[in-house]
Amino acid sequence: MTAEPRIDAGEEARDAAARDRSGWAGSARPAGVVQATSVDDVRRTLAWADETGTPVVTRGAGSGLAAAAVGVAGAVVLDVSGIDRILEIDPVEQLARVEPGVITASLDAAAAAHGLMYAPDPGSVGISTIGGNIATNAGGLRGAKYGVTRDHVLALDVVLADGSLVRVGRETLKGVTGYDLVGLFTGSEGTLGVVVGATLRLVPRPVRTATATAFLPSAAAAAGATAAIAGSGARPAVLEIIDGPTLEAIDALDGSALAARGGACLVVQTDGFGADEELALVAATLRSLGADVRVAATPEEAESLLAARRRALPALEARGRVLIEDIAVPRGRLAHAIERIHAIADEERVDVYVFGHAGDGNLHPIIVTPPAGPSDPMPAEAQAAADRIFALAIELGGTITAEHGVGRLKRAWAERELGPEVHALQTRIRALLDPRGILNPGSSV
């Protein structure tokens, strides 16, 4: 019999572990929190949980947006944010060996010291952990060009449900011995095992970047312009869209005058040796569509152009309680999707603001409702709008979650997107890896 791990059952720890940044205010608080500081702590906790049938919710920084890593009644939260060393940056192999609690931006900064870059850049890069990024297969601004977290994970150390430790994947870029278990664990939201180590791919840091903003009359026009950019042969590293209501919110917060320049904005960044020529092509394409384009002349100006995009969420949080959605649709349907989302907002009488990663069809509709306490339930009209946005994403051939995860927040929708046969296959794989059902019950598929 494995000894019970040291569980913090204090009010403060249980309160904190019951929430993430999704605004979810669900079930009762967890039984307690285990602050793991070593792989052995994780192994012992899972071995004990397996023997006692105790549910375990693995958690990092708590920055999740899908209530995937929130403690629930009867569960022990396994906090791995304290296992947080960057073990190695290998400039020859261009890879990093890290523990799960490393903050993503810290890894990128360590890579930068060697002229390298950790390419995935979720919006939460400054507060989220690599372990959480792996658990959700986090995306980010550079996804259309560089891919998502899964594309940068070479190998994982995983503690399985029974406490055993395995290493999956490899440290070479290519390799096809056996099935792709790295892909299986990445994005599995702590339901198949607990990631305690990762070997991540790094890429050369781009020699230069080039940045522009383009204002167009409407969000639909801006979305249409992204298709023209794709058709031009350019492949921007960043291609963000911000709708008019969001621009007004940024103006209200910052005293800027963005909304006066157009009904929607695109922020574009190219990178690499040909960044300037590639951006010139993008700018010419946008100007041919009548856009008001401003190309940054200096790095400082580029930063100020990108700042608008970074201010979008804080500007909306200043207006009330935010419910952050995360759909993706085929790029050719972006304009239609944005129009439909605004119509849904009107019909449900809620405020919905839209921005997102237009380059890969990923929109973040933000439903803003009046300020409320953390335990207050989400207003019914907000949930109704969210449900209609999910249904819209599926109707348009897209997904209910591009990069934030299913978690508890969207679980009722996962089967609807996947279909009953694939959903059943997924649950059988889950049961194979976790036969007692102790890993993050209630989350994911």
Place this chain on the structure above:
Amino acid sequence: MTAEPRIDAGEEARDAAARDRSGWAGSARPAGVVQATSVDDVRRTLAWADETGTPVVTRGAGSGLAAAAVGVAGAVVLDVSGIDRILEIDPVEQLARVEPGVITASLDAAAAAHGLMYAPDPGSVGISTIGGNIATNAGGLRGAKYGVTRDHVLALDVVLADGSLVRVGRETLKGVTGYDLVGLFTGSEGTLGVVVGATLRLVPRPVRTATATAFLPSAAAAAGATAAIAGSGARPAVLEIIDGPTLEAIDALDGSALAARGGACLVVQTDGFGADEELALVAATLRSLGADVRVAATPEEAESLLAARRRALPALEARGRVLIEDIAVPRGRLAHAIERIHAIADEERVDVYVFGHAGDGNLHPIIVTPPAGPSDPMPAEAQAAADRIFALAIELGGTITAEHGVGRLKRAWAERELGPEVHALQTRIRALLDPRGILNPGSSV
């Protein structure tokens, strides 16, 4: 009871289906061949096989190099090469919908008509099928920059072992609903299901390429130079290495004088808007190491520089029977690996030639033995050398197969690379998807 499919039990069909291009001359021929021309054919064949417990080996063009798709005693070979339509090239979404029998180069040509590219480019691109590429997770020359097949598969239609049809994945670039089943099926060598359709990602065709060759005194020096290229910040699309004995074989076939220029050769191609500047950086890096560098001034000259690499395998096939190996090692160990491979050749008294994709550490040591008939067993010294090369790859932290697959050829080595725990996990996943064990028994894990 499902009716028996139409099985061709003729000598010719059974002979042809018992071989691929690996030189494997294994067990007795299969019982017969089903030439599927529709998804329904595949479903009925699997439903019948499931009911009768008949082993099924799925096969495309037969261009495999690991004996993964060869018919074995008692098995029915399910030939899907006749399900071969390109259903759609969607230039807005930059994706293709294809059937499994499409020849990879045909897909790329169809994409090119829209200014797009199917990025994975296995050496077999002109003869292998997309279905086979997916089954082996095929790599290719552009792997270091563009990734492998798996990185370009968005969705798959898969017939499972019981004949049911499922669709996994999605048509958007991002999406995290459920586990990554696309990754699980890609590279599974027909052991988890039969791929009958795929949605593949396309990318903008590079506006230009720039190409160079560089001759260095030795293969070790050339391998060392690839690390310097990586350290320069360049990210070539192609970075190939050819050792001295292979250069001599090409000279013997073509009447060229490559070997006189140096003891080993690198072939480098950059692409995209900054291709020329990026290649200039690579060339300067190589010249600083004393390399004899030639940058192509015209597209025709670039083609002639690449031709040497393309002639490597034909040049060796002209010398005898080839056993094509496919290891990958960490890039920093390439030089050491090549030296060790040549030492193994000397000790085992076989001829081994080495070329490969240096950019991602993928070497193809080619063991050449005297000409022999297709049914003659591989000479013992060739197998001994191959086994020592596998052991070397594992010792150096690499893999026994970077892109060709495990198949029957390397099956004994898969567990050694994966370790018993991960191998057991893999076989449990296999059993979950194929409880009766009818899918490609004897291949993969």
